[in-house]
Amino acid sequence: MLDLHVHALRLHADPSRVVVRPFHIAWAGANGGAPSRTERLVREVLEMNPGEAHVQLEAVLKDFEARHWQTRRVFMTRYDEIEAMLGLDGRDIGDEKRQLIGAYFCHEYSYAAAALMNPSVVPHFDQSGMPRGSQRILMSMRAVGEGHISSVAFREGIITDRNELKLAPEPPFATAADAVGDETEMPEGPVTVYRHRDSTLSGTVIFPITAQQSKGLEDLRLVQFTHDDGEKEWIGTYTAYNGSAIQSELMRTRDFRAFDLVPMSGSASRNKGMALFPRKIGGKYMMIGRQDGENIFVIASDRIDHWDEGQLLLQPEYPWELVQMGNCGPPIETDAGWILLTHGVGAMRKYSIGAALLDKDDPTKVIGRTKEPILAAADQDREGYVPNVVYTCGAVKHGERLFIPYGIADSSIGFAFVEIEKLLKLM
Structure with missing residues (x-):
């Protein structure tokens, strides 16, 4: 297994974190x-x-x-x-x-009383004042509260090239983002929610708004997307769950003040775990998906909100992933190609994280993949709401390293740094 630098910090469920909701x-x-x-x-x-x-x-x-x-x-x-x-x-x-x-x-709602898990991370929209070797980051987290309803929480922080992590303090009070409009019935389709004008991002929680989302916004995979004109937008893919059916949706924002929650269409959007590439490739939007619940696919589209059938990319091959595979967040661009973090499920439903390298110009081509996991549940990381699970919804490149926040047993969040060169040598 790859020699990771695992940070000592852990984030845990906290029933004292309450928010006033409409x-x-x-x-x-x-x-x-x-x-x-x-x-x-x-x-x-x-x-x-x-x-x-x-x-x-x-x-x-x-x-x-x-x-x-x-x-x-x-x-x-x-x-x-x-x-x-x-x-x-x-x-x-x-x-x-x-x-x-x-x-x-x-x-009043205790939004993280049951669990805090499955994070993703992107470069922060404000990098002012950062010294050399440091980067401000923005992390999304899946918070689970009363009724096992999932919401999206955020946390800001700084990472360094010395494997250091410092999270911004949580404000003593959290606030819920909310939609504006008619309250006589639950909204359907696209909706925009707004962060309170005086609330920090680390104190903001986005709850389900529409009927399709009513039981949860699950596993946001956030990416900093660069459009053809060079403009940047933060876009996340997540699963909207209403208690019986799932639907993949997009969260879109340019300022982290207003958030557009937009259902996706097409046959692929009826599945979980979609992850958007951070830019177009060959004039197409690209997405990683798992259309059959077992294998990993790559999908191309002319529209960012419509996704049909894709092309088989990876299928289970090694013992630690034989039950099923999926992505662990948006692909990360490097000089060597796209690093795609994956998860595999093995015997006793043990989850592990691995990686694959995709061709930079044609991500349907797999250059290599790890034969062994780079991170797996072990020791204290095995215990929790769902034991034997490690899972991430997205990492970020920082210099010659990847910073990987990851969920532990569907209960808490840990953090690791890995050198990209060492990771590539395992493929």
Whole structure:
């Protein structure tokens, strides 16, 4: 097995990480019709005398103000959304009643209580002030909370050419990105969510918004994509899950303030684990996929949001991957070719991470692949929610190294550095 530098840092599930989320009553399937339920709640607060409203708001603030960031402003923002939905005239409604109405349409959610896993990493959009040998990074993580619902969390940090990693401190409070628009029914199709204007990216969580995503946004594979005109966009592929069916979708952003969540079409988009190349090749968008749940395919398309059948690229060959194979994130461009991290499943459903090298001009050609895993579950990394699993959704090139964040037993996140030259010698 390859000699990796495994960093001592581990990230774990944390039930104390809570966020205030909008409580979309219309989406909860209320009796009697969602709009009437919303109107009834608002009417009940408006009919309270000022003293009672004050007492009720103070009770809410006593329970929650110290647990969340700018709680009163969050309640007021939520009230503004309800006012717009119902066409209210808030000029005659005092601040306390408006805050109380907002509180009734919010709820607290522990977004990483069950697990924190399956990260991907890209160069940060802001590299200002970085000394030689250092790079600012942006990591996405799959956070799993109540109801085993998966969301996307972020963490910023710095890596160096001395195998050092320093993560930015988590802010004491997290906020949920949210869509703007009609709340009388759950959105369908493309939707845009916005980071709160005063929230850091390390404190932002993106939750399911549409019906297709209702049970989770799973395994974001984030890549810094360079368009033909040289403009950069951060694009991620993820699995939207509604409890019975899956759909591959895109997350797109240029500023990490607004995030477009866009369903993909085509036969390949009905499968998990798609990973986008960071640029076009031969005038085509390129994607790595697993169309049959067993082998790895490469797919070409004229559109970034439409993917049909692809070409078989890799199939299980060695004992550690005989059950099935898949990608472990977007291919990484090097002078030698595209490094594709892979995962394999062997006996006793043990997951391992390997790698393959694809031709730089024609990624349908495999130059080499590792015969042994470069990382496998061992010792303390075996235990967790799903034992014997190591898994990554994407690494980043830093100088002559790869920095690989990886999920451990579907429960926590570890970090490793590997020298590219040593990796290539194993293929």
